[in-house]
C-alpha cells in the first residue's frame with residue numbers, strides 16, 4: 028500500500044493519469060445518471076412512466092442507449108468539412124473533462140488545487156462555445172449554423188452576469204481558491220443567504236450558459252430541428268449530450284461551492300462533515316440544483332432571441348452591477 | 362447541388378449576397394406534418410415566405426366524383442383529422458338540403474353534442490401543438506389527458522377515435538345512451554376544473570406571453586382580405602361564426618357567446634381558442650339538458666342528386682367549412698368542392714410574417730392552427 | 739421605471755406558479771399504462787374489422803348471411819367480396835366466399851348498416867399488425883367456421 032502511495036506522490040504523471048481516468052469515469056457516470064433522472068422526472072411531470080422496460084424502473088436504459096450510440100455508424104455529410112466535423116464533439120468534451128479537474132468534491136478529494144480555480148473553471152466552461160461554433164459551421168447545414176451563431180451570442184452575453192455575480196462573492200472572500208471560499212462558509216453562513224441576488228442571477232445565467240430551457244436557443248427544436256448537432260449521429264451525438272450534462276454539473280458545482288457551502292454539512296453542523304461525508308454533501312447539493320434545472324426545463328417555453336439578450340443586458344447585468352457595488356461598499360465599511 | 366424552385370431567385374443576385382434560401386419542411390418539427398416553406402432569409406429574418414403545398418394530397422374531391430354520394434362518408438372524416446365530426450356534419454347537411462330531407466330533432470342534438478365535443482378535442486390538439494412550437498413540452502400532455510376522455514366518449518358512440526364516420530344523411534348512425542350522457546357530464550366538470558391549471562401553467566406564464574403578444578398581428582381588414590375564418594378571424598376582433606351568423610342545425614336554441622380578441626396577435630388567437638372551450642362546454646350542457654326523445658334516423662328513400670347546385674357551410678374547429686355540390690340527376694356527384702378554413706388561414710402567412718424573426722414565424726404559424734392535409738385534401 | 743420592476747415581480751411570480759403546477763403533477767399519479775403488459779378496456783362499440791356473427795339458430799346453423807351482396811355494393815372502398823351458390827335442396831343461396839381486404843377498409847360501417855339480416859358486425863380486435871399486406875385479407879367465412887369470431 029505504501030508503495031503505491033509513494034509512487035503516486037513521486038510521479039505526478041501517474042497522479043495525472045489516475046485522476047483523469049477517474050474524472051472521465053465520473054463525467055460518463057454523471058451523464059448516465061442525469062440522463063436517466065431527466066427522462067424519469069420529465070415523464071413523471073408529464074404523468075407518464077418513462078423508461079420501464081430494462082431493469083427495475085428501467086434503470087439500465089441509459090447504459091443500453093450508450094451501447095446503441097456506440098454501435099452506430101458515424102456519418103459525415105458529403106458537403107461537410109470532415110476534419111472539423113469529427114473534431115467538434117471532441118472539442119466539446121475536452122474542456123469539460125479539464126474543468127472537472129478542479130472541482131472540489133470534498134476537502135481532500137479533488138484532482139488539482141489551483142489558486143485561481145474559479146477563473147480556470149469558468150474559462151474552461153466557456154471554451155464550449157468554440158466546439159459549438161465549429162460543429163455548426165462544419166456541418167454545412169443552415170440550421171446548424173443558426174444554432175452555432177445563436178450560441179456564440181448567447182454565451183458572450185451571459186458570461187458577464189456570471190462573472191459579476193461571482194465577483195460579489197470573491198470580494199468578500201478575497202480569494203479565487205475553492206478551498207478558501209468554502210472555508211469561509213463553514214459555520215452557519217453560506218453565501219446564498221447574504222448574496223441572494225447574486226445567487227439567483229448566477230442560476231439564471233448558468234441555465235443560459237449551459238443552453239438549458241428556457242434558454243436552449245442553440246438547439247431550439249421546433250425552430251432549428253436540433254440546432255448545432257442536427258447532422259450528428261452515433262457517438263458524436265453522444266459526446267455532445269455527455270458534455271451538456273457535464274457542463275450542467277460544472278455550473279451546479281460552482282454554485283454549490285460558491286453559494287451553498289460546498290462540502291460543508293448543512294446548518295453548520297460540523298460533525299456531519301469529513302472527507303467522505305463531504306463528497307456526499309457536495310453531490311447532494313449539486314444534484315438538487317441539477318434537478319431544479321430539469322424541473323424548470325419541463326415547465327417553461329423557450330424565450331426568443333432578442334428577449335434572451337434583453338434579459339441579460341437589461342436585467343441581469345444591471346442588477347449584478349448594483350449588487351457588486353453594494354457589496355464593495357459594505358466590505359469597505361466593515 | 363439541386364436548385365430550389367421558388368419564386369425567389371435572389372440568391373444569384375450579386376447585390377444581395379447575404380440573403381439565402383432556407384428550406385423548412387416537409388419534415389420540420391414546426392410545420393405539423395407536411396407543409397414545406399421556402400424562406401428567403403436575411404440573417405435570422407425571413408424576408409420572403411413561400412409555402413409549397415401538395416405533400417398530403419389525396420384527391421378527396423376527385424374521389425367524390427367517382428362514387429355514389431354515400432361513398433364519400435369515410436372521406437369526410439379524413440380531410441381534417443384534428444376535428445373530423447364537423448366535416449361529417451357538413452356533408453350530411455349538404456345532401457339533406459339538396460334532397461330536402463328532414464332530420465329528427467334528437468339526431469340534430471346528438472350531432473351538435475358530438476361536433477362540440479370534437480371541437481374541444483381539436484382545440485386541445487391545436488393549442489397543445491402551439492405550445493410545443495414555443496418550446497414547452499409538458500402542457501400538451503396535460504391537454505391530451507383531457508382530450509383522451511373526450512375521445513373515449515366519442516369512441517363509445519361513433520366507434521372510432523380520430524377519423525369519425527358517425528353522421529348519416531337523415532340522422533346519425535348510432536344513438537347515445539345514458540352512460541354517454543353521464544360520462545359527458547363528468548368530462549365537462551373535469552375540463553372546467555382544469556382551466557385554472559392551464560391559466561397558471563401556460564396563459565399566465567411570462568415567457569409565453571412575451572412570445573405571443575404583439576407577434577403575428579392580423580388586422581381585421583387583412584383577415585377579411587384573405588378570407589380567414591374561425592379563431593384566426595375572431596382573434597382579430599370580428600365575431601364571425603357560422604353558428605351565429607348563418608345558424609344551422611339546432612344552434613339557435615342554445616345560448617352561447619362568440620369570444621373575440623382585440624389586437625389580433627397570436628396571444629388573442631390562443632385566448633379565443635381557450636375561451637371557446639368554455640362556450641362549447643356550455644352548448645353541450647344545454648344540449649344534454651334539452652335532449653328530446655325520438656328516433657335518430659329519418660326514413661330516407663333513395664337519394665338522387667338533383668341537377669343543379671347546392672352548398673352548405675358549417676363552423677368547423679378551424680373556421681368556416683363549405684361544401685359545394687353540383688348534381689346531374691344521378692347519385693354520383695358531378696362536382697364536389699370543399700372550402701377548407703386552413704387554406705385561407707395559411708395564405709395569410711406570407712404577408713403576416715414578412716420580415717419577422719424565424720422564432721416569430723414559428724409562433725405566428727402555430728397560432729393559425731393549420732392542419733396541412735386539410736389544405737392539400 | 740415602475741413598469742420595469744413590476745414586470746420582474748409579476749414575471750417571476752408567474753414562473754414560480756408554473757413550477758408549482760408541474761410539481762403538483764410530479765407528485766400525482768401516472769395516467770398512462772404500460773401498454774403491452776397492461777391494457778385498457780376498450781369500448782364495446784369500437785369498430786374493428788367486420789366479422790360474420792355466429793348464430794346457431796339461423797337457417798344454416800352458422801351465420802345469417804344470405805349472400806345478397808348489398809354490403810359489397812355499398813362499401814365505398816370495395817373491399818368486401820361475397821359469392822353465394824345455389825345448392826340442391828336448399829332455399830336461397832349458400833355463402834361460399836366472404837372475404838374482407840382490411841387494408842382498404844375505412845371502418846365506415848356502411849356495410850353493417852346495409853345488411854338486411856344484420857349478419858355482420860364489428861369485431862373488437864385492435865392489435866392488428868403484420869409483416870405483409872396479404873395478412874389483412876381476412877376470410878370471414880373461415881373465421882366464423884373456425885369459431886374465431888366473438
Ligand code: SF4
Nearest residue numbers: 813843844846847849
Ligand atoms: S366498414 Fe366501410 S369500408 Fe369497411 S368493409 Fe364495411 S363498408 Fe367497406
Ligand code: SF4
Nearest residue numbers: 803804806807809853
Ligand atoms: S349484406 Fe348481409 S346478408 Fe347481404 S351479403 Fe352482406 S353480409 Fe350477407
